[in-house]
Amino acid sequence: MKAHALVRLKFPSEKHLEIVFKALEPEARTPPTMRSQAKLEKENTFLILKIEAKDTVALRAAVNAYLRWINSMVSVLEVVESIP
Secondary structure, eight states: OOEEEEEEEEOSSHHHHHHHHHHHHHHHHSOSSTTEEEEEEEETTEEEEEEEESSHHHHHHHHHHHHHHHHHHHHHHHHHHHOO
16 A cells, blocks of 8 residues: 655745755655655745655655654754844
8 A cells, every 4th residue: 555645834935945945855866765755846935745655654754754854954044044
């Protein structure tokens, strides 16, 4: 059975979206395991993350990994922008 997830995240600007998109591209291009595959798309200021996995366990692991990476990048961007 295949499992799918679609995550749509809004960013405060196209600049932030572009930074996160470029950082995630290599990971999506060559996944660490063959159990899941991710595709990234941009739509205005939205990042669209599509994940397809062989089972729900692999899907959950992939979704959690991508969301943690995105959260880390957003946190870093907030810190960098707060520096005068």
